Amino acid sequence: MATKPITGEQRAFMTGNEVVAWAALAAGADIMYGYPITPQNEIMHYWTRMAPKYERAFLQTEDEISAGFTTVGGVLAGKRAFTATAGPGNVLMQEAMAMAEMMRLPTVVVVTQRGGPSTATVIYSQQELNLTCFGGNGEGLRIVYSPASHDELFTYVIKAFNSAWKYRFPTFVLGDGYQSKMREPVTLFDPEERGINMEVCRPMVGLPGLPGEERDPAHLRNTYNLEDELYQVLTDSIREYEAMASEVAEWDAWSADEAEVLVIAHGVVSRAARAAVEALRQGGVQAGYFRSITLRPFPVDALRPLASRARHLLVVESAYGQLQRLVQASLYGLETPVSGYLRPGMGITPEEVARAVHSLI
Amino acid sequence: MALNLKIALAGEGGQGVQSVAEILTEAAYHAGYQPLYIPNFGVEQRGGVSVAFVQISEAPVSAPKFTTGDIVVALSHRAVERARQYVGPETLLVFDASLADDVRRVYGEGQKSLAVPALAIAKEGLHPRVFNVIILGVLVGVTGFLERRDVEQALERQFGHKFAQDPSLKELNYRALERGYLLGSERLEVGNRI
Numbered sequence: 163m164a165t166k167p168i169t170g171e172q173r174a175f176m177t178g179n180e181v182v183a184w185a186a187l188a189a190g191a192d193i194m195y196g197y198p199i200t201p202q203n204e205i206m207h208y209w210t211r212m213a214p215k216y217e218r219a220f221l222q223t224e225d226e227i228s229a230g231f232t233t234v235g236g237v238l239a240g241k242r243a244f245t246a247t248a249g250p251g252n253v254l255m256q257e258a259m260a261m262a263e264m265m266r267l268p269t270v271v272v273v274t275q276r277g278g279p280s281t282a283t284v285i286y287s288q289q290e291l292n293l294t295c296f297g298g299n300g301e302g303l304r305i306v307y308s309p310a311s312h313d314e315l316f317t318y319v320i321k322a323f324n325s326a327w328k329y330r331f332p333t334f335v336l337g338d339g340y341q342s343k344m345r346e347p348v349t350l351f352d353p354e355e356r357g358i359n360m361e362v363c364r365p366m367v368g369l370p371g372l373p374g375e376e377r378d379p380a381h382l383r384n385t386y387n388l389e390d391e392l393y394q395v396l397t398d399s400i401r402e403y404e405a406m407a408s409e410v411a412e413w414d415a416w417s418a419d420e421a422e423v424l425v426i427a428h429g430v431v432s433r434a435a436r437a438a439v440e441a442l443r444q445g446g447v448q449a450g451y452f453r454s455i456t457l458r459p460f461p462v463d464a465l466r467p468l469a470s471r472a473r474h475l476l477v478v479e480s481a482y483g484q485l486q487r488l489v490q491a492s493l494y495g496l497e498t499p500v501s502g503y504l505r506p507g508m509g510i511t512p513e514e515v516a517r518a519v520h521s522l523i
Numbered sequence: 524m525a526l527n528l529k530i531a532l533a534g535e536g537g538q539g540v541q542s543v544a545e546i547l548t549e550a551a552y553h554a555g556y557q558p559l560y561i562p563n564f565g566v567e568q569r570g571g572v573s574v575a576f577v578q579i580s581e582a583p584v585s586a587p588k589f590t591t592g593d594i595v596v597a598l599s600h601r602a603v604e605r606a607r608q609y610v611g612p613e614t615l616l617v618f619d620a621s622l623a624d625d626v627r628r629v630y631g632e633g634q635k636s637l638a639v640p641a642l643a644i645a646k647e648g649l650h651p652r653v654f655n656v657i658i659l660g661v662l663v664g665v666t667g668f669l670e671r672r673d674v675e676q677a678l679e680r681q682f683g684h685k686f687a688q689d690p691s692l693k694e695l696n697y698r699a700l701e702r703g704y705l706l707g708s709e710r711l712e713v714g715n716r717i
Contacts, residue, residue: 175548175549175552175553175558285563311583340561340587340588343561343562344559344560344561344587345545345548345558345559345560345561346557346558346559346560346583346584347552347557347558347583430586430587431586433585433586433587434585434586436585437585437586509586509587509588510586511586511588511589511590512585512586513589513590513591514590
């Protein structure tokens with residue numbers, strides 16, 4: 163029996179990709195499937211370097227379609243399985259993730275957003291929000307976490323496995339190239355020592371006993387003959403998704419009540435938003451900060467009252483309105499005006515956010 | 524006021540600016556600071572201007588990139604122009620002395636700056652490969668928040684396996700660090716200001 167990868171708490175200075183690999187190890191992930199793409203590569207590199215020491219596995223596939231479907235296969239076999247990708251790779255993975263959505267399979271995908279559309283840049287963006295939340299020919303019955311720091315990357319990769327296996331919806335950790343490549347201090351820990359119990363992973367295929375006689379048949383389907391049949395299955399899934407939404411939705415807010423300008427962001431951009439709001443407050447400007455940690459389900463109930471009491475809303479993102487559309491859909495009917503500081507594929511600094519706030523007042 | 528230092532380094536791919544950023548932040552981390560380092564990377568492995576963004580603070584750093592640096596380092600003809608966007612009126616521009624004409628053309632006469640003859644020192648007294656370690660030494664000297672020991676330990680962590688194979692390499696790196704440090708520490712006003 164291999165020893166635990168982390169005992170106690172370990173402080174380290176490393177890249178986000180390294181953090182993801184450590185988090186998957188700490189979470190007890192059994193296997194990673196993957197196909198290389200920048201800026202995700204080092205997740206695979208670190209995983210393949212460390213996994214054999216802890217009796218974990220890795221399979222490099224021929225492309226991302228295959229990496230997605232092997233991850234689906236892994237979870238069907240009861241393995242805590244994951245993959246990681248970015249950009250065009252995330253596009254290819256949508257077919258498998260739609261299957262996971264249909265069959266309620268607890269896949270975990272770490273996305274390190276790069277510039278888009280197409281090959282674009284290998285660097286950074288927040289342009290994979292739509293794709294990660296709503297990709298595939300379905301209803302977006304997924305859980306999507308958007309971490310903002312290495313500490314959160316570590317925590318939410320562990321949490322992603324648990325949410326996936328608890329609620330049985332495909333779960334994503336939506337990082338980005340900046341978080342992948344930057345180095346900052348992080349505290350690694352063993353989940354169990356923090357009181358986090360990992361959900362048990364059980365196989366869904368190859369169960370013992372004769373189906374129909376000694377046990378119920380597994381009956382895993384992604385194909386239906388009748389529209390009524392599909393409608394019933396989807397209605398049940400949607401109901402379960404909506405029932406868990408308030409349990410799963412996470413957000414963060416700071417001096418957000420009765421704000422002159424409420425700045426809304428997610429992921430690494432929320433760090434710039436928060437810093438700008440703190441500086442503006444020091445300068446006497448009534449700015450507030452709201453960050454959605456889950457993009458699916460979106461924390462509507464938390465945002466609506468704050469938005470209704472704000473004078474202006476400013477959505478800040480490294481995409482052209484992908485978060486802004488989520489915000490506007492959530493706030494339909496409110497009269498608070500919504501503006502965007504939208505920089506597709508570009509990093510955003512606190513100074514820029516502060517200037518954008520000033521331009522509204 | 525608490526330390527909150529922003530440094531942008533720009534040079535040709537292969538000149539070693541990313542190593543300088545890595546060693547500097549590694550040393551700062553082990554000395555108890557909260558550094559953040561992010562490379563600006565493209566698809567090319569070599570060539571093109573390579574930029575490193577470094578922030579060192581006592582509290583966690585906010586955004587990974589910044590608008591204006593406290594110190595901006597430019598190590599090549601093209602880097603002098605590329606770095607322009609990160610230079611404000613208060614920024615100390617550190618550049619290789621061979622680029623003085625470029626700096627004058629792009630920044631005029633008024634820019635607060637420090638010309639370091641790192642290329643010349645590396646070629647004549649040391650070895651071209653430790654050019655970037657001289658620059659590292661300059662930054663340690665100019666900022667004044669690290670002990671040289673912190674940096675030597677970070678060098679050791681980075682290049683220990685190479686030092687073990689060839690002990691003269693260690694001595695060469697330490698000498699380059701020392702030379703840079705002496706050049707930088709004459710201009711400690713940046714460290715005093717923050």
